[in-house]
Amino acid sequence: xQSVAQPEDQVNVAEGNPxxxxxTYSVSGNPYLFWYVQYPNRGLQFLLKYITGDNLVKGxxxxxxxxxxxxxxxxxxxxxxxVSDSALYFCAVRPPYSSASKIIFGSGTRLSIRx
Amino acid sequence: DAGITQSxxxxxxxxxxxxxxxxxxxxxxxxxxxxxxxxxHGLRLIHYSYGVKDTxxxxxxxxxxxxxxKTEDFLLTLESATSSQTSVYFCATxxxxxxxxxxxxxxxxxxx
Numbered sequence: 001x002q003s004v005a006q007p008e009d010q011v012n013v014a015e016g017n018p019x020x021x022x023x024t025y026s027v028s029g030n031p032y033l034f035w036y037v038q039y040p041n042r043g044l045q046f047l048l049k050y051i052t053g054d055n056l057v058k059g060x061x062x063x064x065x066x067x068x069x070x071x072x073x074x075x076x077x078x079x080x081x082x083v084s085d086s087a088l089y090f091c092a093v094r095p096p097y098s099s100a101s102k103i104i105f106g107s108g109t110r111l112s113i114r115x
Numbered sequence: 116d117a118g119i120t121q122s123x124x125x126x127x128x129x130x131x132x133x134x135x136x137x138x139x140x141x142x143x144x145x146x147x148x149x150x151x152x153x154x155x156h157g158l159r160l161i162h163y164s165y166g167v168k169d170t171x172x173x174x175x176x177x178x179x180x181x182x183x184x185k186t187e188d189f190l191l192t193l194e195s196a197t198s199s200q201t202s203v204y205f206c207a208t209x210x211x212x213x214x215x216x217x218x219x220x221x222x223x224x225x226x227x
Contacts, residue, residue, distance in 0.1 A: 032214050034214075034215060036218075041220075041221075042220060042221075043119075043205055043207075043218030043219050043220050043221055044158070044205070044207075044216075044218040045218070046215045046216070046217070049214065049215055051214065090157060090158070094214055102148075102160065102163060102173075103214075103216065105150075105157040105158040105159075106157050107155055107156060107157040108157050
């Protein structure tokens, strides 16, 4: 079955330190990969996507993600965390040849940045 | 969120009553989706639409129906609400060929 896994329910990082939020997927073929962020009482906001090309993708708010095909991973990273980065982060995958742009979401990782 | 609105934003209803949630978009996007968000489950797709009057089921469609009579509106109906349908419901839209989705602010539904 096609799936997305976010192995950490919560990640805690000190402000100014680098952060990584992990994501692995189980999809055959070449999927499209996404990261979304959700702030309290808001809908999800698109951060970045990987479709093809360079394995390192840059997105909004200084975030980037690295696609690793051999490890089927798409980890979200930021060199220096801000308190305002505290939010719920979702990884998502669109299987190849899926209809209507349907995507599968992971269960989410809560990122907490302490001052 | 600016181009996608959901109504109501909060609703409390009793078991067995019908409930309709509305999603309205001003983006003229072709695709529209209804998700539910529950702790530990992320977002799960209920139904989606790929055009006016064209809809299909997602992974958790039992107990829900949808309608799309205009490009801009996508309605989600709980035919007879149950406590297991207490959740936060999100509408999303998508453009042809862009792959990412754009989300509304959500509706918090409580079924007592």
